[in-house]
Amino acid sequence: MFAVPPPRLDRTFFDRSVHAVAPDLIGATLLVNGSGGMIVEVEAYHHTDPAAHSFRGPTQRNAVMFGPPGYVYVYRSYGIHWCMNFVCEPAGSASAVLIRAVEPTHGIPTMRRRRGLSDIRLLCAGPGRVCEALAITSAHNGLALDRPPFELRARQGDVEVVAGVRIGITKAAELPWRYGLKGSRFLSKPFRAG
DNA sequence: TGCCCGATTAACT
DNA sequence: GTTAATCGGGCAA
Numbered sequence: 001m002f003a004v005p006p007p008r009l010d011r012t013f014f015d016r017s018v019h020a021v022a023p024d025l026i027g028a029t030l031l032v033n034g035s036g037g038m039i040v041e042v043e044a045y046h047h048t049d050p051a052a053h054s055f056r057g058p059t060q061r062n063a064v065m066f067g068p069p070g071y072v073y074v075y076r077s078y079g080i081h082w083c084m085n086f087v088c089e090p091a092g093s094a095s096a097v098l099i100r101a102v103e104p105t106h107g108i109p110t111m112r113r114r115r116g117l118s119d120i121r122l123l124c125a126g127p128g129r130v131c132e133a134l135a136i137t138s139a140h141n142g143l144a145l146d147r148p149p150f151e152l153r154a155r156q157g158d159v160e161v162v163a164g165v166r167i168g169i170t171k172a173a174e175l176p177w178r179y180g181l182k183g184s185r186f187l188s189k190p191f192r193a194g
Numbered sequence: 195t196g197c198c199c200g201a202t203t204a205a206c207t
Numbered sequence: 208g209t210t211a212a213t214c215g216g217g218c219a220a
Contacts, residue, residue, distance in 0.1 A: 043201070045201070051201070052201085053201080075201085077200075077201065077202055077203095078199095078200060078202050078203080079200090080202070080203075081202055081203070083201060083202085085201085098201055100201085126202070126203070127201070127202075128202050128203060129202090129203080166201070167201080167202095168200085168201055168202065169200090169201055170199095170200085188202095
């Protein structure tokens with residue numbers, strides 16, 4: 001009996017409400033050039049949301065957000081880090097999911113080297129850390145998720161997803177659009193009990 | 195052109 | 208708990 005690999009997540013998966021896609025990404029496997037692991041934490045950003053980069057309309061930076069679903073939007077954070085999003089909803093909706101934490105499963109030595117760090121719990125525990133570990137840069141902005149170097153597979157079986165307020169924002173900070181794998185030790189921050 | 199500040203992180207006290 | 212690092216985007220002028 002051979003295990004059937006879970007299906008690749010393609011444009012169809014992302015062509016839905018960002019609030020449906022975000023929790024469905026928890027437990028999915030994200031690999032970039034063979035390194036990565038299981039997505040354990042994300043945040044949803046909707047174009048009507050003042051905290052979203054797309055809120056004030058299209059610009060050169062956020063152009064990918066206004067394109068079709070299933071593509072990667074990468075931006076520079078605090079002049080230092082890269083952060084990676086998956087574009088959702090029909091083209092023009094300008095909604096995306098920020099990838100905030102991954103449980104490392106593939107290419108761990110490579111990711112450790114890129115991060116210059118031995119503690120596996122901190123390897124991919126934060127949006128900037130994920131991008132450093134997976135070697136994501138602006139070169140990946142606008143690339144399709146269903147083609148190399150990306151490999152994105154649906155989760156297998158059920159997972160327990162928890163929700164909470166988003167991290168590190170000042171606008172619309174009360175919206176509970178952060179999602180995580182319950183009990184995971186690879187989160188960027190714990191979820192408040194409740 | 196200038197200015198403010200951010201979807202962060204690591205290193206502090 | 209606090210804060211420096213570091214710089215591009217967006218907006219005012």
